[in-house]
Amino acid sequence: MEYIKGRLDFHVAEPTVLSIGKFDGLHRGHELLMDYVFQKKKEGMKAVIFTFDVPPKKSLEQDAARVLTTNEEKMHLFEQIGIDYLIECPFTEEIMHMPAEEFLKKIVEQLSIRCIVAGTDCSFGYQRRGDYRMLQKYAPEYHYEAQIVDKMQYEGRDISSTFIREEIAAGNMEKAELLLGYAYFVQGTVVHGNQIGRTIGIPTINLLPPQEKLLPPFGVYAARVEIDGKRYNGITNIGCKPTIAGDNPVGVETNLFDFYGDLYGKHAKVSLLKWVREEQKFQNVSELKVQMEKDIAFCRSFLGDSAASE
Ligand SMILES: Cc1cc2nc3c(=O)[nH]c(=O)nc-3n(C[C@H](O)[C@H](O)[C@H](O)COP(=O)(O)O)c2cc1C
Ligand SMILES: Nc1ncnc2c1ncn2[C@@H]1O[C@H](COP(=O)(O)OP(=O)(O)O)[C@@H](O)[C@H]1O
CATH class of the missing domain: 3.40.50.620 (HUPs)
Structure with missing residues (x-):
């Protein structure tokens, strides 16, 4: 083209x-x-x-x-x-x-x-x-x-972009997917975060979407990710990580299931398939980790082996 x-x-x-x-x-x-x-x-x-x-x-x-x-x-x-x-x-x-x-x-x-x-x-x-x-x-x-x-x-x-914007703003990702004909996605270059993810055994690729990009409500989502033509199932948090001190920018960060490797600088497309819960402020990182593990178990079972089967 x-x-x-x-x-x-x-x-x-x-x-x-x-x-x-x-x-x-x-x-x-x-x-x-x-x-x-x-x-x-x-x-x-x-x-x-x-x-x-x-x-x-x-x-x-x-x-x-x-x-x-x-x-x-x-x-x-x-x-x-x-x-x-x-x-x-x-x-x-x-x-x-x-x-x-x-x-x-x-x-x-x-x-x-x-x-x-x-x-x-x-x-x-x-x-x-x-x-x-x-x-x-x-x-x-x-x-x-x-x-x-x-x-x-x-x-x-x-079917119009206004209709779809309303659904995304309400976190109705399945309906947005129906109206779009594909799952709503955010894409960009993987950048460095606070490097806390790896210390709790849940590394996440961080994307910083441009300001004009509509994001669904802050929270956790079941996701499908595409990097270098490969697909992965994963889990995404959208928000400012209120549990982590400091002025965190609005980010889209995703843990890929069953993967380990360096992805900094890569182009990633993160499709948001289902809203799971709101982003919350936890007392500390250990409490957050307990909840993240529950979220991962839920999304693993929700997604099954969908990335591999496509
Ligand atoms: C599944 C999942 C759920 C998350 N939920 C929250 C949350 O509710 N509140 C919060 O402050 N951060 C949440 N986060 C973001 C974590 O704080 C973040 O992944 C962690 O601090 C590592 O960040 P880093 O990539 O900057 O090192 C979540 C992340 C994931 C992957
Ligand atoms: N399964 C995985 N999911 C996401 N990122 C992973 C995974 N395995 C390795 N990584 C790498 O780890 C980085 C994230 O680690 P993390 O400690 O959260 O650092 P940062 O805060 O810089 O994102 C990713 O950018 C990627 O390069």
Whole structure:
């Protein structure tokens, strides 16, 4: 996949099918859009995703301001499903103020678009005046096909990133997985922690997710981890470790079952499968260790040998 970001002079010369949107989470609500995109790819067009790189909101107090997938995570997801070009268009003043018609003409010409696939809720151009009707209106003049797709629903509600954010914020990981089509994950580079884990026989890989990443409630989760293409079952704590003195940053830390080795600096993807309990402040580390061992026993039995069997 070619990842084009940070520039307005993006170009693709081959005929393309393009889908435009935020794609936060790349969830099941986007599945029908992707089905059309891959149908056209089979017919010989290059598959292009067009998305805007909007800087994170300044105030991240509210869950609604946080994202399900960071730009980097989205990039991995699109690569995995077989997209040929991902265009992350900077949301500059020029783009923000470009009339919708002009914007449409620009992308059709620069990206050799033959088919545009979009949801009924899509919007683009100054004051978001461009919508699916505009895409349909200009189809004959610009010689592209407009495929307008309805959102998939779950229990009578459109599947959307807002719906999924609500479930994650409530710790409903199984429902979030159903709506996403995959388990919610956090990924990043393994960094050093306080090095206490090894002293209690429970080492943990520490990830520090970016501020804009939505996290489920602080607590313990059954997890599946992917590192260097290998999968492990494990257990994750999300939070600030209130039992451990000091100002601990919000972290996602995971003990991998049946593994021992050095993982610092590695890239890890931690999928959160089930909420187990809230993070608590214990009297001391020995009490915490007793509880952690109980949590591990629970998760081992919950996960069985699922990582090995996939
Ligand atoms: C399964 C599990 C449950 C945890 N639960 C808590 C908890 O309830 N409260 C807490 O303060 N820390 C909790 N932690 C975090 C531990 O404090 C942390 O793993 C330990 O201090 C080692 O941290 P280190 O990687 O910085 O060395 C938990 C960690 C794991 C793996
Ligand atoms: N089963 C395991 N699960 C997690 N990390 C492990 C495991 N075995 C070895 N490690 C290594 O130990 C490190 C964690 O040890 P720990 O004492 O918790 O240190 P830190 O506080 O720096 O995370 C991990 O980053 C990894 O390199």
